[in-house]
Amino acid sequence: MAPRNPLNIGAAARAMRNFGVSRLRLVNPYEVAFREARSAVASGEILQSAEEFPGVAEAVADCSLVVGTTAVGHRDMRHPLRQLESGAGLIRAHLESEPAALLFGSEKFGLSNQDLSHCHWLMRIPLAGPKLSMNLGQAVAVCLYELRRDPQAVRKEPERVGRAAAEDMERITALLLELLRTSGYLNPVTAESGEDKVRRLVRRLDIQARDAPVWLGILRQLAWKISEKRE
Amino acid sequence: MAPRNPLNIGAAARAMRNFGVSRLRLVNPYEVAFREARSAVASGEILQSAEEFPGVAEAVADCSLVVGTTAVGHRDMRHPLRQLESGAGLIRAHLESEPAALLFGSEKFGLSNQDLSHCHWLMRIPLAGPKLSMNLGQAVAVCLYELRRDPQAVRKEPERVGRAAAEDMERITALLLELLRTSGYLNPVTAESGEDKVRRLVRRLDIQARDAPVWLGILRQLAWKISEKRE
Numbered sequence A, B: 001m002a003p004r005n006p007l008n009i010g011a012a013a014r015a016m017r018n019f020g021v022s023r024l025r026l027v028n029p030y031e032v033a034f035r036e037a038r039s040a041v042a043s044g045e046i047l048q049s050a051e052e053f054p055g056v057a058e059a060v061a062d063c064s065l066v067v068g069t070t071a072v073g074h075r076d077m078r079h080p081l082r083q084l085e086s087g088a089g090l091i092r093a094h095l096e097s098e099p100a101a102l103l104f105g106s107e108k109f110g111l112s113n114q115d116l117s118h119c120h121w122l123m124r125i126p127l128a129g130p131k132l133s134m135n136l137g138q139a140v141a142v143c144l145y146e147l148r149r150d151p152q153a154v155r156k157e158p159e160r161v162g163r164a165a166a167e168d169m170e171r172i173t174a175l176l177l178e179l180l181r182t183s184g185y186l187n188p189v190t191a192e193s194g195e196d197k198v199r200r201l202v203r204r205l206d207i208q209a210r211d212a213p214v215w216l217g218i219l220r221q222l223a224w225k226i227s228e229k230r231e
Helices: A006-018 A031-039 A084-095 A136-148 A166-182 A191-203 A209-230 B006-018 B031-039 B084-095 B136-148 B166-182 B188-203 B209-230
Strands: A025-027 A051-053 A065-070 A081-083 A100-103 A121-124 B025-027 B051-053 B065-070 B081-083 B100-103 B121-124
Touching: A006 A031, A006 A136, A006 B136, A065 A084, A081 A084, A084 A100, A084 A121, A084 A136, A136 B006, A136 B136, A166 A191, A166 A209, B006 B031, B006 B136, B065 B084, B081 B084, B084 B100, B084 B121, B084 B136, B166 B188, B166 B209
Parallel strands: A025 A051, A065 A100, A065 A121, A081 A121, B025 B051, B065 B100, B065 B121, B081 B121
Antiparallel strands: none
16 A cells, blocks of 8 residues: 555565565555665565556455454454454465455555455554554564464474483483592592482483483593593 | 664564564674664664674573574574474463573574574574575564464454344345335346345345444435335
């Protein structure tokens, strides 16, 4: 909607590209801003194929769902207002069979009441306070991220990182204890209670399986160095 | 990490403000960029109180969780890599008791392997392709949005908009049928099957309770106008 700043048009296009959305439609953009955005070096396919429309009606003509984005919605609106988290699900479901349009306002004035009258409902990005507003590129990025968001990913853990087996942990503990004794850190008199403390200390390290041999090597090297000195 | 562009520093600060995060720490920023960002008109509290550090170690010294953000992670990393959707939950849980740091790379080079070595794990924003990258402000906005995202909001429907009761729908149907007959749209011979069609047609309109009286008024007015002409 009437974007004035070529950087903002470019930022919106970049956000679209990042999240796999390709059809950018500009309503009544400032000639100069659009031309500049298009001629920018990094301007990609999205900007090259962006279309211009004189009004919202023409821009969304082929869409069976039109959703307006709004900051806080202090306007006297009769539109249902959904928070992004819940609205995105509805848009996703709609997109499975039919095209939908997501409407963003101009940097300065947002969407007018007339623009909003073309919308089936409105969507609000949850911000930290009532007087805040997002810049265009960031708003586009956050909305498209939520649209593409994978709820399953919450359960997907990263490639399993194995923890060192108890056997390795005990080997590391034994080597460390030997080191602490030979270095004089552990007092031979109170050594037994000290041993337990060290064992717990090592267990809390939460060492990965692949790192266990590295630690064993380090400890052996230190033990060797100390014993060499004593001889 | 070594941001070069004052607009990007400002965009990151604005994203932070929008999502209620306040402590911005810059590692080795370009003097001029930082000064310019700070002196920008819209520069708020976050930029004014932003701190500068010579290295990652100093910047994250008081944080017990350090998470690096990365584009795709083609690097040979030994770090666990989590997708934003799942990583954000862990960061949220950590923040309940202790501070955490989210690390963003410079616009040009991202985070170096040395920067990454300060991280407990890495987090990836899911983008549409392997060669894409986000601009700094958008990446900050998307990460902080996900951190503040309210999973409960998915179940929160907008203020219940009541649907018109069957009684009103039938009244509307009756008035419309009368109109269709008097206007000659419905053929009296086939009128009965036509009635059912119109009833189904009206039911599919999904009229809201508060709009039912408006539609009844409109239909009555039309009926009146047509009857007036006939007399």
